[in-house]
Amino acid sequence: xxxxxxxxxxxxxxxxxxxxxxxxxxxxxxxxxxxxxxxxxxxxxxxxxxxxxxxxxxxxxxxxxxxxxxxxxxxxxxxxxxxxxxxxxxxxxxxxxxxxxxxxxxxxxxxxxxxxxxxxxxxxxxxxxxxxxxxxxxxxxxxxxxxxxxxxxxxxxxxxxxxxxxxxxxxxxxxxxxxxxxxxxxxxxxxxxxxxxxxxxxxxxxxxxxxxxxxxxxxxxxxxxxxxxxxxxxxxxxxxxxxxxxxxxxxxxxxxxxxxxxxxxxxxxxxxxxxxxxxxxxxxxxxxxxxxxxxxxxxxxxxxxxxxxxxxxxxxxxxxxxxxxxxxxxxxxxxxxxxxxxxxxxxxxxxxxxxxxxxxxxxxxxxxxxxxxxxxxxxxxxxxxxxxxxxxxx
Numbered sequence: 001x002x003x004x005x006x007x008x009x010x011x012x013x014x015x016x017x018x019x020x021x022x023x024x025x026x027x028x029x030x031x032x033x034x035x036x037x038x039x040x041x042x043x044x045x046x047x048x049x050x051x052x053x054x055x056x057x058x059x060x061x062x063x064x065x066x067x068x069x070x071x072x073x074x075x076x077x078x079x080x081x082x083x084x085x086x087x088x089x090x091x092x093x094x095x096x097x098x099x100x101x102x103x104x105x106x107x108x109x110x111x112x113x114x115x116x117x118x119x120x121x122x123x124x125x126x127x128x129x130x131x132x133x134x135x136x137x138x139x140x141x142x143x144x145x146x147x148x149x150x151x152x153x154x155x156x157x158x159x160x161x162x163x164x165x166x167x168x169x170x171x172x173x174x175x176x177x178x179x180x181x182x183x184x185x186x187x188x189x190x191x192x193x194x195x196x197x198x199x200x201x202x203x204x205x206x207x208x209x210x211x212x213x214x215x216x217x218x219x220x221x222x223x224x225x226x227x228x229x230x231x232x233x234x235x236x237x238x239x240x241x242x243x244x245x246x247x248x249x250x251x252x253x254x255x256x257x258x259x260x261x262x263x264x265x266x267x268x269x270x271x272x273x274x275x276x277x278x279x280x281x282x283x284x285x286x287x288x289x290x291x292x293x294x295x296x297x298x299x300x301x302x303x304x305x306x307x308x309x310x311x312x313x314x315x316x317x318x319x320x321x322x323x324x325x326x327x328x329x330x331x332x333x334x335x336x337x338x339x340x341x342x343x344x345x346x347x348x349x350x351x352x353x354x355x356x357x358x359x360x361x362x363x364x365x366x367x368x369x370x371x372x373x374x375x376x377x378x379x380x381x382x383x384x385x386x387x388x389x390x391x392x393x394x
Contacts, residue, residue, distance in 0.1 A: 011058035030059040039218045056213045145264035145273040156284035160341050162249030166242050173239045174265040178228035182235040187226045192217035249342040253281040292341045292349030305357045315339045330357035
C-alpha cells in the first residue's frame with residue numbers, strides 16, 4: 001500500500017463513526033468490527049480479513065489523541081483546498097503544491113514554516129509512524145467485554161414488594177475447558193515472535209511508516225499451537241448461565257437494573273462487561289401506580305355518599321377500613337397512609353382511593369317514588385352563578 005492511499009482513507013467511515021465521536025464510541029465501533037470480522041471466526045473469508053485490517057489501521061490512528069488531532073488537521077487542510085496546485089502564496093488557495101512533491105521523497109530545503117520547520121513527509125510520517133513499540137490506545141492488552149441486555153416481566157405485586165428471581169441467559173462466556181486462553185489444557189499460548197506480543201507490525205514505505213495487524217497471530221499477540229477442543233482456540237463459547245437477580249421493592253416499569261461484571265467476558269484476561277436487565281411490569285386488575293403511591297377506584301352508592309359509611313378496601317398486604325364522611329362528592333380521594341410503594345429511603349408511599357358515586361340506571365316503582373319525594377324535600381343545588389350567566393346570554 002502506497003503512502004498516498006493512506007491519505008485518501010477516511011478512517012471515520014471505516015469504523016462507521018462521526019468525526020465528533022468520543023474515544024469510547026470509537027473503541028466500541030472498533031471492537032464490534034474486530035469481533036465480527038476476526039479471521040479466527042471467518043476462516044477463508046478474505047473480505048472479512050480485509051475489513052479487520054482496515055479497522056485495525058483506522059483504530060491505530062483514531063485511538064491515539066495526538067495522531068487523531070494531526071490526522072484531522074491534515075484532512076481539513078486537504079479538504080479545504082489549501083494545497084491546490086497553482087495557488088498563490090497568501091491567496092485563497094494557500095501555497096503552491098504538487099502531490100508528487102509529497103510522495104516523491106524527503107522535503108526540499110528546511111521544510112514548511114507552517115509546520116514548525118518540518119517537511120510534509122515528516123508531518124505525515126509522525127501521523128502514521130508505528131514507533132518502536134506499543135503506543136497508547138493500541139489493541140495490545142486486556143480489553144473489557146461487551147455489555148449485555150435482557151428483559152424480565154414482573155407481576156405488579158412482585159414489583160411493589162420486591163423479589164429475587166433466577167434469570168437464565170444464553171450468551172457468550174469464557175470457555176470452561178481452557179479458561180479463556182484458547183489453548184488445550186496443559187498447554188499455553190506463546191507470545192508471537194513476529195510482533196513480540198503487540199499484535200501489530202510496522203512497515204516502512206518511503207518517508208512513511210505505518211502499523212498493521214500481525215499476519216502471524218492475526219493481531220492477537222499470541223499464537224495457540226494446540227487449540228482447545230471445546231472452543232477451537234477462540235477462548236469463548238456460547239452457553240447458558242443462571243443468575244439470581246434481586247429486584248428491589250418499588251422497581252418501576254421501564255427501569256434498568258445493572259449487574260456489574262455479569263456481561264460478556266473480556267478478551268485476553270480483560271474484565272467482563274455489565275448485564276442490564278430491563279424491567280417490564282404487568283398491570284393489575286385493581287391497583288394502579290403513580291410514583292410511590294398506589295391508586296384504587298371504589299364505587300359507592302348515593303345513600304353512602306349522603307349519609308357516610310365505613311368502607312373496607314383491599315391493599316397489597318391485607319385490607320383497611322376508610323371512613324367516608326357524610327356528603328362526600330363523587331371523585332373525592334381518601335388516603336390510606338403507608339399502604340403504597342416502599343421508597344428508596346425505606347418509607348412507604350400511600351394508597352389513594354378515589355370514590356365514584358354510582359347513579360342507578362333502573363329503579364323500582366318504590367325507589368322512584370321515594371326519590372321523587374326526596375327531590376321535593378331536598379334543597380336544590382346552588383346554581384345561581386350558572387343561571388346568571390345563562391340569563392345574560394339569552
